[in-house]
Amino acid sequence: MRVLGIETSCDETGVAVYDTERGLAADALHSQIAMHAEYGGVVPELASRDHTRRLLPLIGRVLDEAGLCRADLDAIAYTAGPGLVGALMVGASTAHGLARALDIPVLGVHHMEGHLLAPMLEASPPAFPFVALLVSGGHTQLVEVAGLGRYRLLGESVDDAAGEAFDKAAKMLGLDYPGGPAVARLAEDGDPARLRFPRPMTDRPGLDFSFSGLKTHTLTAIRRLEADGALDQAARADVARAFEEAVVDTLVIKCRRALDATGLKRLVVAGGVSANVRLRDRLAREADKRAATVYYPRGRFCTDNGAMIAYVGTQRLLAGERDTLGEMKAVPRWPMDGLQPPEEG
Structure with missing residues (x-):
């Protein structure tokens, strides 16, 4: 299974492809730090607009680096929350739009679950x-x-x-x-x-x-x-x-x-x-x-990134989880204690 991961919860646009046979096939990240530094912190409206500008070009770049085209994707995972609602909506709408066009499953995942399992992407993951x-x-x-x-x-x-x-x-x-x-x-x-x-x-x-x-x-x-x-x-x-x-x-x-x-x-x-x-x-x-x-996780995966979203999304998609197409999720506040194992989801 080849899963495209999209992360747009705050001030970094992250994209990656996780392949169940190859592992992490490619990833890319655009940081908005320079843009927000002028204001001393994240400006939500600017963050959302920048995600909109950056996301599709990053998806194209990651697919090229992975040696894939959109038709090679089997599913899409995106960050559904927690995060800035406008930023989340950019990722959610892009993921659902692509999934509908490609007729493949799509799943919104929890941002902090991504961080939690990011070390699973390493050569020696924890048991x-x-x-x-x-x-x-x-x-x-x-x-x-x-x-x-x-x-x-x-x-x-x-x-x-x-x-x-x-x-x-x-x-x-x-x-x-x-x-x-x-x-x-x-x-x-x-x-x-x-x-x-x-x-x-x-x-x-x-x-x-x-x-x-x-x-x-x-x-x-x-x-x-x-x-x-x-x-x-x-x-x-x-x-x-x-x-x-x-x-x-x-x-x-x-x-x-x-x-x-x-x-x-x-x-x-x-x-x-x-x-x-x-x-x-x-x-x-x-x-x-x-x-x-x-x-x-390795240094570039300590901050927000698409690789962790692609990995977590893959694990839950393999267990049969998916969104209903067209029903995007953008949950600014989403406690982790609401998550369940896939077999109970």
Whole structure:
């Protein structure tokens, strides 16, 4: 089966073809970061318009790279949510239009399920069951994964996601969008001993996260330094380092608790923040202590991409799932606990 995957949930247009015989046949991604940087964040209307401009040319490019034509496709998968409704509609309408023209099945899939299973595209994928940390601009969740669609939410952020907190900290420090990589770069020059920020919700049991208080603490620290006339470049780097250390420590502590609570030895980390070097280093050390293994998608699949959508769509299409043609799905808010295994769908 050859499945075209389309991802348009936010500010990246992703397209890929997954072949059950060849694996990932081709993929391409267009990032809107440069366009949105001028505004300091994603502008939904601009995102939707850019997806409209980019999607069909990207589909043509991916098919060419895979050595296929549209008639060679057996099905289409697209991101149905969660995400920006206008952006989702671009992908959904394109997928349904092509599927109708080609008379093939089409299926809307869950964006976060794509991230969750993105490591399955690697040469050494994790076996079920495992614990997954989904950490991005919109989500911070710990999930126990027993199989496709068999997910148990262990904990999630009660306010800001980790990636969202990174973006807000970057704005406080006068850094460019996107905030996560900018804060991480500045933190490399910071003194880890100068400032210590709180590790939210780690002083109590449980696996939920909270980053709004850390955001407020960061703003207070910056204003105090400004009032003292001490917010120079070195101080900004120290704030960035303290902020990053607090986020990383919090994520690592919660992952450790999740592994201990489930007794599992496999941890999947996915989503944009999973590319953070300090987070990967700390998780590697924690895994070594527990004889556990950490799995990541390759770098370009940490952010939103079409490959993860093509893969998840393929697995569910093989089980017989599909949309009714013409009934497009665009679900801005779609909790993962509403997903079911294919045989129960």
